[in-house]
Amino acid sequence: xxxxxxxxxxxxxxxxxxxxxxxxxxxxxxxxxxxxxxxxxxxxxxxxxxxxxxxxxxxxxxxxxxxxxxxxxxxxxxxxxxxxxxxxxxxxxxxxxxxxxxxxxxxxxxxxxxxxxxxxxxxxxxxxxxxxxxxxxxxxxxxxxxxxxxxxxxxxxxxxxxxxxxxxxxxxxxxxxxxxxxxxxxxxxxxxxxxxxxxxxxxxxxxxxxxxxxxxxxxxxxxxxxxxx
Amino acid sequence: xxxxxxxxxxxxxxxxxxxxxxxxxxxxxxxxxxxxxxxxxxxxxxxxxxxxxxxxxxxxxxxxxxxxxxxxxxxxxxxxxxxxxxxxxxxxxxxxxxxxxxxxxxxxxxxxxxxxxxxxxxxxxxxxxxxxxxxxxxxxxxxxxxxxxxxxxxxxxxxxxxxxxxxxxxxxxxxxxxxxxxxxxxxxxxxxxxxxxxxxxxxxxxxxxxxxxxxxxxxxxxxxxxxxxxxxxxxxxxxxxxxxx
Numbered sequence: 001x002x003x004x005x006x007x008x009x010x011x012x013x014x015x016x017x018x019x020x021x022x023x024x025x026x027x028x029x030x031x032x033x034x035x036x037x038x039x040x041x042x043x044x045x046x047x048x049x050x051x052x053x054x055x056x057x058x059x060x061x062x063x064x065x066x067x068x069x070x071x072x073x074x075x076x077x078x079x080x081x082x083x084x085x086x087x088x089x090x091x092x093x094x095x096x097x098x099x100x101x102x103x104x105x106x107x108x109x110x111x112x113x114x115x116x117x118x119x120x121x122x123x124x125x126x127x128x129x130x131x132x133x134x135x136x137x138x139x140x141x142x143x144x145x146x147x148x149x150x151x152x153x154x155x156x157x158x159x160x161x162x163x164x165x166x167x168x169x170x171x172x173x174x175x176x177x178x179x180x181x182x183x184x185x186x187x188x189x190x191x192x193x194x195x196x197x198x199x200x201x202x203x204x205x206x207x208x209x210x211x212x213x214x215x216x217x218x219x220x221x222x223x224x225x226x227x228x229x
Numbered sequence: 230x231x232x233x234x235x236x237x238x239x240x241x242x243x244x245x246x247x248x249x250x251x252x253x254x255x256x257x258x259x260x261x262x263x264x265x266x267x268x269x270x271x272x273x274x275x276x277x278x279x280x281x282x283x284x285x286x287x288x289x290x291x292x293x294x295x296x297x298x299x300x301x302x303x304x305x306x307x308x309x310x311x312x313x314x315x316x317x318x319x320x321x322x323x324x325x326x327x328x329x330x331x332x333x334x335x336x337x338x339x340x341x342x343x344x345x346x347x348x349x350x351x352x353x354x355x356x357x358x359x360x361x362x363x364x365x366x367x368x369x370x371x372x373x374x375x376x377x378x379x380x381x382x383x384x385x386x387x388x389x390x391x392x393x394x395x396x397x398x399x400x401x402x403x404x405x406x407x408x409x410x411x412x413x414x415x416x417x418x419x420x421x422x423x424x425x426x427x428x429x430x431x432x433x434x435x436x437x438x439x440x441x442x443x444x445x446x447x448x449x450x451x452x453x454x455x456x457x458x459x460x461x462x463x464x465x466x467x468x469x470x471x472x473x474x
Contacts, residue, residue: 182409210397
């Protein structure tokens with residue numbers, strides 16, 4: 001009897017592997033955060049430095065920049081494992097590819113979305129977002145970047161076999177991410193206006209649940225297609 | 230049932246079948262389009278508020294309706310090709326994307342032309358317009374993904390997955406855009422004034438919608454035939470066809 005680890009143990013090992021690999025390259029973890037900071041700095045330069053105007057647009061700005069940062073990192077979810085062939089080994093493994101895909105996305109989210117959400121209060125203060133809205137911003141980013149990572153994972157899985165997937169991935173996934181932008185910035189705006197943000201956060205949570213359940217199916221299908229190429 | 234199913238997987242059979250369908254469907258469609266256009270443009274009363282400019286709905290509404298339905302045709306073809314590995318479903322899916330994108334584009338452009346005299350602006354970030362714009366992006370995304378793959382069999386599979394993801398997402402996008410609109414937009418412009426459409430205007434509109442469905446089918450079949458010939462260009466039956474036998 002060979003001892004094959006069950007799906008849960010397998011996924012935990014996979015998660016640890018992905019996190020260790022990520023943490024060994026701290027600069028790559030920092031890059032999207034730096035991108036976030038630089039793009040936030042572009043808005044005062046482009047729109048003018050009046051605090052009132054910036055504060056008015058801050059919810060939208062922060063969410064759009066989070067969307068773009070997520071887009072830039074989406075491609076990295078499977079890229080290095082595809083290049084060195086370990087992705088093919090994963091497809092051959094007896095454990096479920098559904099949970100393995102979910103684990104990959106979870107690792108990606110922990111290394112990008114979560115860090116971004118935790119750092120966002122700094123940028124929110126720089127743009128003059130009211131302090132009272134900051135907890136909502138962090139919470140909405142935590143929920144929303146989960147959806148972004150999952151949907152981004154679909155785009156990444158479909159394009160990882162292509163040499164020039166970089167631009168394409170944005171065209172594929174941005175339309176699907178528009179609802180996240182609507183409800184994410186809506187939640188922050190509601191918090192700024194002093195209206196309960198709960199409904200927006202609930203909708204973001206519902207989208208996250210749906211994405212957690214369905215996106216791994218599409219990711220797994222996409223990975224099988226890409227490794228055929 | 231199964232023999233029919235297998236026949237649909239056969240390129241020469243489908244090529245001949247689509248040829249004999251097109252022989253009568255294409256003239257009929259053109260006739261229906263001309264008749265519907267004449268009926269709508271000349272024989273309906275002018276609108277009491279908008280005068281004659283409303284007549285663009287005889288192009289605009291059918292294009293929008295069929296563009297929406299086209300996405301589902303594409304997704305269903307994609308699902309069939311993923312589940313039963315039917316090659317001709319790949320071809321159908323590939324053929325739908327440009328037709329759907331073109332119809333969406335027509336709906337947006339005619340809407341914009343109608344908006345200029347009626348609303349005084351070419352573009353409004355209205356919920357429905359925004360949704361149609363996103364639909365255009367979805368179609369173009371499928372085309373871009375298909376073109377990015379060298380291997381067309383894999384391209385079709387990838388597009389099938391993408392269009393299925395799209396079908397799950399379209400209701401969410403529509404609902405969220407609706408909600409977004411009702412929150413942000415002051416109610417300065419009403420799409421329809423709550424009035425129902427008069428039968429004398431409705432019947433030509435329904436006629437045109439049917440004609441546009443027929444047009445969609447024709448374009449789809451023509452596209453499929455071109456794609457079949459391209460894919461099968463090395464086979465004996467296409468060579469015989471090209472030689473004019």
